[in-house]
Amino acid sequence: MNFRSTLFAIAKRAHRRDANYEIEQIAPRLRSAREAGFEVGLHGSYESVIENSDLSSEVETLRKTTGMKPIGSRQHWLRFDRHDHLFVAVEQAKLAYDTSLGFPDTAGFRNGASFAFPPYDFKNEKPHEFLEIPLVLMDGNIEAAARKSKENAKEIVEEVLRTSRKWGWGGISALWHNPIEPLHVPQEINEIFWDSVRGKDRFGEIWTSAESFLSYCLGRYQRAGLLEGVQIDA
Numbered sequence: 001m002n003f004r005s006t007l008f009a010i011a012k013r014a015h016r017r018d019a020n021y022e023i024e025q026i027a028p029r030l031r032s033a034r035e036a037g038f039e040v041g042l043h044g045s046y047e048s049v050i051e052n053s054d055l056s057s058e059v060e061t062l063r064k065t066t067g068m069k070p071i072g073s074r075q076h077w078l079r080f081d082r083h084d085h086l087f088v089a090v091e092q093a094k095l096a097y098d099t100s101l102g103f104p105d106t107a108g109f110r111n112g113a114s115f116a117f118p119p120y121d122f123k124n125e126k127p128h129e130f131l132e133i134p135l136v137l138m139d140g141n142i143e144a145a146a147r148k149s150k151e152n153a154k155e156i157v158e159e160v161l162r163t164s165r166k167w168g169w170g171g172i173s174a175l176w177h178n179p180i181e182p183l184h185v186p187q188e189i190n191e192i193f194w195d196s197v198r199g200k201d202r203f204g205e206i207w208t209s210a211e212s213f214l215s216y217c218l219g220r221y222q223r224a225g226l227l228e229g230v231q232i233d234a
């Protein structure tokens with residue numbers, strides 16, 4: 001269907017809510033996916049920000065184990081305490097993007113932005129040197145929102161996408177844990193993903209990895225004096 005995804009992998013297994021795999025076990029599959037054109041990003045472990053304030057070591061573990069240095073991250077369980085703690089951890093890890101800012105139980109724009117943006121560093125009075133890509137759709141939050149509101153799940157997704165098309169020019173994130181099998185959500189939620197992918201050409205959309213998105217748009221930000229220290233090779 002001519003789309004590419006970012007596959008986020010947990011590099012450190014230290015908490016019962018982390019993954020049930022060791023990164024060494026899935027490293028061959030991740031390398032294979034990379035060869036097929038998919039991106040491998042860091043899924044920050046459960047304690048990575050709140051308890052440890054450390055994404056840097058997990059970036060290095062992923063690099064050593066897979067041979068690929070991630071350029072972006074998303075927090076496991078979308079877990080962090082304060083925005084500034086998350087932003088500092090991302091910047092210290094020298095990541096080019098993050099996509100942790102979304103709601104776990106409802107779809108939509110957590111930050112009021114329908115486009116990617118560099119978060120502001122209030123302590124140092126300057127923009128951070130990475131891009132935040134809003135997580136506006138997730139299989140779990142779509143299912144939860146439909147269940148609570150009694151609205152049609154597909155209509156919820158279409159409303160979010162319509163809003164993005166109207167007020168943004170791209171740069172939002174959609175997360176499906178497993179669109180192939182109904183393990184995380186019912187099959188009808190997975191079908192919404194495939195219907196949305198099939199409809200992308202009608203709207204002139206590109207559904208791609210975060211890495212590829214940055215390769216398309218980084219120059220636009222840098223011409224505005226932002227993200228000047230960010231370099232990617234996608």
